[in-house]
Amino acid sequence: MVADLAHAWLAFSTAVTAAKAAGRPLVALESSIIAHGMPYPENIRTAREVESLIRAAGAEPATIALIGRRIRIGLSDDELELLGRSDHVHKVSRRDLPAVLAGGGLGATTVAGTMICAALAGIEVFVTGGIGGVHRGAQQTFDISADLQELATTSVAVVCAGAKSILDIGLTLEYLETHGVPVLSCEQDNFAAFYTRDSGYRADFRLDDAAGQARFIRTKWDLGLKGGVVLSTPVPEAAAMPSEEVDALIQQALNEATAQGITGKAVTPFLLARIKALTGGRSLATNIALVKHNAEVGARLALALAHAERGKGEVLP
Numbered sequence: 128m129v130a131d132l133a134h135a136w137l138a139f140s141t142a143v144t145a146a147k148a149a150g151r152p153l154v155a156l157e158s159s160i161i162a163h164g165m166p167y168p169e170n171i172r173t174a175r176e177v178e179s180l181i182r183a184a185g186a187e188p189a190t191i192a193l194i195g196r197r198i199r200i201g202l203s204d205d206e207l208e209l210l211g212r213s214d215h216v217h218k219v220s221r222r223d224l225p226a227v228l229a230g231g232g233l234g235a236t237t238v239a240g241t242m243i244c245a246a247l248a249g250i251e252v253f254v255t256g257g258i259g260g261v262h263r264g265a266q267q268t269f270d271i272s273a274d275l276q277e278l279a280t281t282s283v284a285v286v287c288a289g290a291k292s293i294l295d296i297g298l299t300l301e302y303l304e305t306h307g308v309p310v311l312s313c314e315q316d317n318f319a320a321f322y323t324r325d326s327g328y329r330a331d332f333r334l335d336d337a338a339g340q341a342r343f344i345r346t347k348w349d350l351g352l353k354g355g356v357v358l359s360t361p362v363p364e365a366a367a368m369p370s371e372e373v374d375a376l377i378q379q380a381l382n383e384a385t386a387q388g389i390t391g392k393a394v395t396p397f398l399l400a401r402i403k404a405l406t407g408g409r410s411l412a413t414n415i416a417l418v419k420h421n422a423e424v425g426a427r428l429a430l431a432l433a434h435a436e437r438g439k440g441e442v443l444p
């Protein structure tokens with residue numbers, strides 16, 4: 128009943144509908160990265176490239192956004208363009224979904240918002256750039272991204288290049304542990320830090336191949352352990368930024384945010400835009416490279432999940 132009421136809000140694109148009919152696995156993509164995370168026209172170009180990479184790997188991309196009072200699962204080229212160009216796109220997390228669906232307007236979904244919509248649409252794998260987390264100084268500000276609470280409850284695997292060190296990565300991992308969210312890593316032992324490969328913190332489990340990742344995730348969900356899984360993979364070496372440089376710029380951007388009294392949902396977009404400006408756009412190239420790499424990892428995971436082995440349920444002597 129509840130599911131039926133929710134499904135009335137979903138609208139699948141023809142490409143996604145065809146992929147579902149053909150049994151091709153779907154990979155969800157967020158739209159806040161397009162509307163708020165990158166400037167035009169790089170945002171649209173990247174969104175299209177990411178979609179092509181996923182298709183080339185044998186899966187179907189489903190970019191998620193709120194358009195015309197519907198949760199759109201899969202967007203046309205024109206719709207991507209609309210989201211990428213408009214200055215009036217709501218940033219939609221769990222709290223904002225009913226406001227934009229009931230009230231209208233364009234909505235670009237964050238990690239939390241996209242996870243909710245992907246789960247409603249039956250999509251198990253979601254590719255993003257970096258997840259939100261516990262902000263530095265959260266002991267005072269209470270600024271903890273709704274992404275973390277969503278990972279605690281919504282059963283979607285989120286492929287990312289870790290989290291930006293605009294956040295307190297240690298506290299972010301503590302929060303995920305408290306809520307039973309497994310943090311997997313591939314290609315290295317440590318959790319990634321978005322612009323740089325190494326956050327300095329170990330991920331919970333290293334699983335390099337998609338079959339192993341899929342077995343882990345399938346087992347969790349088969350056991351009835353609801354909630355997300357984070358799969359971290361580092362930005363390709365050639366595109367990574369030097370960490371001393373990133374650390375200094377992040378500190379500067381954080382100081383500016385405090386000085387200007389930036390709070391709430393404006394904090395993350397402010398920091399992203401400042402870091403881009405302070406690096407003269409070089410951080411954008413890194414951002415694009417990591418999202419494309421995440422797309423390849425996510426597509427392999429979606430294919431593997433479609434065939435993942437399940438427990439046999441035999442009676443042991």
Ligand code: PSU
Nearest residue numbers: 159160164237238257259272273392395
């Ligand atoms: N981190 C990034 N790039 C992003 C975001 C986070 O490196 O584009 C976006 C994602 O959509 C994420 C959201 O879900 O910001 C988190 O915002 P907040 O910190 O306000 O919860």
Ligand code: MN
Nearest residue numbers: 270271272391
């Ligand atoms: Mn926040």
